[in-house]
Amino acid sequence: MSEKLQTLIIEDEELARNLLRSYLKDHPDIEIIGECENGFDGVKAINEKKPDLVFLDIQMPKITGFEMIELLDHKPQIIFTTAYDQYALKAFELNAVDYLLKPFSKERMQKAIDKVIHHIQHAETNIEKLEELSNFRPGEAYIDRVVVKDRHKIHIITVDKIRYIESLDDYVMIYTQDGRHMKQKTMKYFETYLDPKNFIRIHRSFIVQVDNIAEIQQYEKDSYVVILKDKDKTKLKVSKTGYKKIKDVLHF
């Protein structure tokens, strides 16, 4: 390799960072361009510095390594590091993205770097695999927060703040109590990972939080609208199957 890999370390524990740094110190192919202690700084640093390679811890305060991936404009090669997370391990088994189990040896790390170099030389990226990983929800069956990015700010939205979600081609618009946020995810994703006791897909284009429904009105014969609890009294169309789902959840 002619040029060294521009490398970023994102890891919340100081000792773990020290270890990686000492492993990488005299590495001929690696140049460390920065270190971050948390996911917020990590997203910013990746988008600004556009590294070739990132060592990324999964368990971190505020946002996890997986959640970070959703927020990246620039997608580098990523080597995950984790101590123990049976769900994360499962996610890795499904993907070919490389990962290091802590504590790991220098030799094991070298193998991961070789793999990355191979990827780069063959012009392969693991972006698709990363997308897959970010769709994988480790741990709980249902998500309890969503991370979104507006320009330069990252918002963490706990799901109870979501009023409804509208589909916009390849994106969705998430309406919360304080505003709206765009996110590149499918309706299917939210339908699957939001608890169906609280969120109903009432229409091809809408998922609504049950507690946020004020009224259900008949619109035409066989078609309904829900009216939400907000000052604008937002009306959303309900499909035939959506109406059935509402009936099931609210028991009427």
Add this chain to the structure above:
Amino acid sequence: MFNNYKPMNHPLTNNYRLLLSYVLFWGVISITNIILQVFWYNVPLIYSLLDTGTNYVLYPLLGSSIWYSIRYNSLEEVSAGRLILFHFIAASILCAIWIYISFAIYKPFITEENSFLENGLPSKIFAGYLMYAIYLIFFYAVNYYQSLKEKIKKEAEYKTLLREAELQALKSQINPHFLFNSLNSISSLTVSDPEKAQEMVINLSTFMRYSLTHEQKEMVTFARELENIKLYLGIEKVRFGKKLNTEFVIDTNCLEAEIPNMILQPLFENAIKYGVYETTEQVTIKTICQCEGNILKITIVNDYDANSLQRKGEGIGLRNIRKRMQIIYSQPDLIKITDMKTSFEVQLIIPQKQPMS
């Protein structure tokens, strides 16, 4: 350790089979009595029926209420003198009622030439007291048997729970996340600070040994438990560095108090999980111990980031501790949880046999 078990329900209404045996028993006695009186002593049938009815049907009906007189006078709690006095009065009242009703029934049938019913009065009074005594013994026996059964059941339940709690504690102590991350810290220290690495290996070993050894005794001194907690927090401190700050305010009089073993560690693990894991700021875990008379109070307070994920109710760790405390001390509410939005407080109240000063 257990409160005396007091069954609330009458055993006859509570146990269908016992009721049936009771009815059958008195049924057989009644029929035998009628047969004897009518065919052996040539008593007219109507008188025999009256006699049998009052003795072996009416008394058993009234007598079943004797249960309540023993229900509230346990042998262990009331002195012998009071017990005898109480039962004598109760027996007298019961006999008076019984004889009054009996003679009210007899009245239309008492005639000059037949005094069979009337002559029976002294023996009837004697029989009334005697039967009261038999009932007393019977109900005390039933009560004793039921308490014993309940106690055995409770004890078995307690043992399973204790085992579960121990297992749970064991699980949380060798929480893989904790173990592997600590090992990773050690791996890092071997490069930068071998002496500290060695120290940490020793601390980790001591901590693991305490957690893995099957303690025969379920109670340990607070000092021992505290030592283990300090070890645990020490290990986590190496990992989290300045992010984790600990404070101890310990009344040294409390150190000899007895507490269930491994009851504290899950609380500190929670404090770290919800406090330190989820924030980038420094988190202080404060431990305050006070003793007031027969009570040891342990309070654990940790800051947490109000913007992070909220705890969803009571986790399995807290629930297990609550359960275990309730079983050991037979008292509810020995664990108090207060969420103050930026800090989280768990308080354990541990009753002691002797007051501490």
